[in-house]
Amino acid sequence: MSSLQQISFLLKKDLxxxxxxxxSLVSMAFFGALILVIMNIAAGIGKSVDVESGAGILWVAVIFSSILGLGRVFAREKEHGCVAALLISPISPGEIFIAKALVNFSLMFLSQLILVPLFYVLFGANFRGGPLTLLPILLLVNLGFSAAGTLVSAISAGTRRNEVLLPILLFPLILPLIALAVKATAGALDARPISDLLGQLEPMIAFSLIYSAAGYLLFPFSIKED
Amino acid sequence: MLKVKELSSSAFLSISDLRKSYGGLEALRGVNLELQRGEFLCLFGPNGAGKSTLLKIMATLLRPTAGQVRVLDYDLREQPEEYRSQLGMVSHQSFLYQDLTALENLEFYAALYGVNQPRERALELLGQVNLTDRADMLAANLSRGMQQRLTIARALVNDPALLLLDEPYTGLDEHAASVLRDQLQMLHGRKRTIVMVTHNLRRGMESATQLGILAKGKLVYLQEKSAVDTTSFEQLYFQHLETA
Known part of the structure; x- marks a missing residue:
């Protein structure tokens, strides 16, 4: 049986x-929406924000809400020893990693389908760039975040303070990617052409690929007992 | 009396000089074991003897510190995926997804093992463990006894050539224990190799063809059941624990 089939079985099961x-999805979307509303109240209801502040607000909401989903995907596997059942099946740890990263990617993307429109409703009065211009940035962050997040959540799921350890380990790791994403988002909200954003998008591609490769290679060590 | 056979290349399962240390603690101190196809080994031992560690290594859940495990021609370290495709396991934990139905659980695992027609296989196994009428119930809503029967069915989805059982009778109700006994006898009749670890001498001796005692990380006794006086085995067991 091909790797692709095994990954798809695992992905379908999780979805x-x-x-x-x-x-996961409801808590991610609800928590993200709550952050956006609080930010809107803090900024002053009805007042416009500049593109730099808007970009920061969007990524705070996306990243903090995504953490909720990340923790849950692995916690479910740990319940009743299901992760051990996967490890003694013919599926390789690398295939488990890809399937779990895809689940996290999908959950992030689905929650963003709610958060991005809400962000525009609350803050978008002065933004010249529309939601679709954010798509490549969102996809790149989702890729890097879900890859690094899958690895870190596998490590932290085996600890007693999972919910504390996960953000503490993950946030420093993805900081460069998020910093680039905030800058690129500000440019996209200002409707700058994509060629102007390459300075951020290219290193974002590199970071996302590095996180993915490192996650794939290190995952077997994070999931097995020694 | 310690009986450890010379390892031969034709053995179905061969374990040689298997060692496992956790920091300074030696959980396994050079275990040698060989089983032919269709043999049913029951390993007894007190808490901390290394039984679960041995089983976890055999299941590829733990890396050994030293030594080798081979099943058929597959080396546990070099061909883990091929080796695992031959493996089934019943553990303390159910390995069941509580938010999937009984049928979905078995179908998922059957698909993962590359079973042809996973849905048919899942329905067949549900029939074998008398859960056909609960096929569409979430695992979380099944009674404990039913979950245990489903756990047994789950371990058999790939019709394993080697079945590992870690204290399988712990917490089983009478119905689930009888289903497990029937399934083990059926598998044994079909020449499947079984390794069970347990504290329970009576249950262990019911179906096994080989009896072993693990104490302080060493296999201190291994004998065919037909050569053992089962009425005095308990005494023999405690003697070996004292001298280990």
Whole structure:
């Protein structure tokens, strides 16, 4: 059986559970929306924000809400020893990593389908760039964040203080990617041409690929007992 | 009396000089073991003897510090995926996704093992453990006994050539224990190799063809059941624990 098939079985299983329970997606979207509303109140309801502040607000909401989903995906596998069942099956740890990263990627993207429009409703009066201009930035961050997040959540899921350890380990790791994303988002909100954003997008591609490769290679060591 | 056979290349399962240390603590201190296809080994031992460690290494869940495990021609370290495709395991934990139905759980695992027609296989196993009428119930809503039967079915999705059982009778109700016993007898009848570790001497001796005692990380006794006086095995067991 091909790796692709095994990854798709695992992905379908996780998405089926998520769509049935909706616990990660609802909590991510709700928490992200709550952050946006609080930021809107702090900035002054009805007042416009500049593109730099807007970009910062969007990424605070996206990143903090995404942490909720990351923790849950692995916690579910740890319950009733399911992760051990995966490890004794013919699926390789690398395939488990890819499937879990894809689940996290999908959850982030689905929650962004709610958060980005809400962000525009609350803050978008003065932005010249539309939501679609944000798409490449969102996809690159999702890729890097889900890859690094899958690795770190596998490490932290085995600890007692999972919910504390996950952001403490993950945020410093993805800081360069988020800093670049905030700058690129400010440019996109200002409707600058994509050629002007390459200075941020190219290193974002590099970071996302590095996180993905490192996650794939290190994941077997993070998930197995010694 | 310690009986450890010379390792031969034709063995179905061969373990040689297997060692495992956790920091300074030696959990396994050179275990040698060989089983032919279709043999059913029950390993007894007190808490901390290294039984679960041995089983976890055999299941590729733990890396050994030294030594070798081979099943058929697959080396545990060099061909882990091929080796694992031959493996089934029943552990303390159910390995069940609580938010999937009984049928979805078995279908998922069957698909993962590359079973042809995973849905049919899942339905067949549900029938074998008397859970056909609960196929569409979430695992979380099944009673403990039903979950245990589903756990047994889950371990058999790939029709494993080697089945590992870690204290499988712990917490089982009578129905689940009888289903497990029937399934083990059926697998044994089909020449599947089984390794079970347990504290429970009576349950362990019911179906096993080989009896072993693990104490302080060493296999101190291994004998065919037909050569053992089962009525005095308990006494023999405690003697070996004292002298280990």
């Amino acid at each position: 089926r559970i998520e769509l049935r329970k909706k616990e």
